[in-house]
Amino acid sequence: MPSLNQQILIAACLGLLIGWLVGAMPDEAAARTSVLYASTLVGSVFIGLLKMILVPLIFTSIAVGVANLQAHHQVHRVWVTTLVYFIGTLALAMLVALIAANLFKPGAGLSLTLFEDAMSTFEARQLTLPEFFQHFFANLFQNPFTAFANNSILSIVVFAIFLGVALVAGGARYGNILKVLQEFLELLMRIVGWIMRLAPLGILALLIRLVAEQDASLLTAVLGFIVLVFATTLFHGIVVLPGILWIVTRKSPLWFWRGSREAIITAFATSSSAATLPISMRCAEENLQVQRGVAGFVLPLGATMNMDGTALYEAAAALFVANLMGIELSFAQQMVVFFTAMVASTGAPGIPSAGMVTMVMVLQAVGLPAEAIAILLPIDRLLDTVRTAVNVEGDIVGSVVVQQLAGVPEQAEDLAEVQRA
Numbered sequence: 029m030p031s032l033n034q035q036i037l038i039a040a041c042l043g044l045l046i047g048w049l050v051g052a053m054p055d056e057a058a059a060r061t062s063v064l065y066a067s068t069l070v071g072s073v074f075i076g077l078l079k080m081i082l083v084p085l086i087f088t089s090i091a092v093g094v095a096n097l098q099a100h101h102q103v104h105r106v107w108v109t110t111l112v113y114f115i116g117t118l119a120l121a122m123l124v125a126l127i128a129a130n131l132f133k134p135g136a137g138l139s140l141t142l143f144e145d146a147m148s149t150f151e152a153r154q155l156t157l158p159e160f161f162q163h164f165f166a167n168l169f170q171n172p173f174t175a176f177a178n179n180s181i182l183s184i185v186v187f188a189i190f191l192g193v194a195l196v197a198g199g200a201r202y203g204n205i206l207k208v209l210q211e212f213l214e215l216l217m218r219i220v221g222w223i224m225r226l227a228p229l230g231i232l233a234l235l236i237r238l239v240a241e242q243d244a245s246l247l248t249a250v251l252g253f254i255v256l257v258f259a260t261t262l263f264h265g266i267v268v269l270p271g272i273l274w275i276v277t278r279k280s281p282l283w284f285w286r287g288s289r290e291a292i293i294t295a296f297a298t299s300s301s302a303a304t305l306p307i308s309m310r311c312a313e314e315n316l317q318v319q320r321g322v323a324g325f326v327l328p329l330g331a332t333m334n335m336d337g338t339a340l341y342e343a344a345a346a347l348f349v350a351n352l353m354g355i356e357l358s359f360a361q362q363m364v365v366f367f368t369a370m371v372a373s374t375g376a377p378g379i380p381s382a383g384m385v386t387m388v389m390v391l392q393a394v395g396l397p398a399e400a401i402a403i404l405l406p407i408d409r410l411l412d413t414v415r416t417a418v419n420v421e422g423d424i425v426g427s428v429v430v431q432q433l434a435g436v437p438e439q440a441e442d443l444a445e446v447q448r449a
């Protein structure tokens with residue numbers, strides 16, 4: 029029997045193959061309808077299970093993680109290193125996108141009339157930069173129950189950080205609560221282990237649907253752009269991120285891939301960093317020796333804020349739309365794209381096509397029409413695969429790098445010390 033890791037890899041390849049075969053069948057073929065029905069069912073059960081565990085997992089892992097780190101006076105270093113890593117890798121991702129888009133000029137020479145219909149019927153939800161900030165900060169602090177009910181990950185993160193710091197500041201008298209939270213977290217991770225057994229089936233189902241439902245004629249019209257986005261995202265995921273990992277920790281890319289591929293393939297199939305989070309945490313802790321305190325802090329924060337693939341995509345897409353319109357963006361305008369795409373990717377939640385909503389902001393920042401989203405939407409499900417995989421890879425690399433740079437030992441430390449404090 030192949031290991032779970034191998035089963036996931038086999039399922040991904042099979043999913044792509046079966047999806048392609050099903051896609052080639054006529055629309056009304058009974059086999060096609062039944063395979064699509066079954067894969068929709070299985071896929072949504074798998075995603076549903078991941079979402080079920082997500083909110084309690086984020087809350088407990090951050091509260092316990094922050095309490096552990098705080099007790100060992102490491103929380104400050106972990107914070108700073110995490111933020112520097114997030115900003116640094118986002119900037120690198122966008123630099124890759126801007127250089128490639130300037131070199132290859134995707135969209136130049138394509139006729140805009142091809143898309144005029146789609147653009148004229150599409151009404152984009154306007155989102156200006158000030159509105160975005162207002163929304164972002166207003167959502168940061170919420171009644172935790174509202175946040176739990178609405179899956180507002182960022183406000184759950186904020187509340188959990190407060191609780192983690194308070195648990196340590198309060199000292200030994202809250203030792204019991206901390207112990208309960210820690211045991212609860214262990215229980216949740218046990219459930220994640222069970223959900224993982226379903227992962228091969230879930231991934232198979234999601235990929236069959238994804239491939240079978242692609243519209244080939246549409247894809248060929250913007251093939252140059254798709255190839256550019258795939259190539260640059262893969263460059264970031266295969267060269268830049270493993271390069272950073274090697275420079276900081278001397279760990280090989282192969283070691284990383286073996287330890288993290290369950291999460292990366294799940295991200296590819298689900299297009300959601302948030303849904304993948306339970307699996308990312310398991311991979312980081314069990315395969316890459318990241319301490320629970322660090323993984324529980326860097327990964328949930330990364331799943332909502334650190335999106336290298338999304339930032340890269342938003343920068344490349346803005347230049348693509350400009351080329352389509354026959355507009356040459358100046359260096360200063362490209363810098364505006366750089367900064368807004370960074371903010372936009374940070375604010376995008378880790379769910380499918382979230383980047384499309386914040387993309388409007390990037391387009392508007394340089395005066396491009398928000399309706400141009402209509403051109404990008406039909407190909408988004410496809411592009412979201414690789415960009416989410418790289419988003420998740422960036423978070424997991426981050427947890428290993430931050431652990432090393434912040435000087436946190438690889439082994440999880442005993443909570444006894446916290447209680448004695």
Ligand code: ASP
Nearest residue numbers: 300301378379381382383
């Ligand atoms: N789907 C991406 C993620 O979950 C976000 C995006 O749309 O770019 O990471």
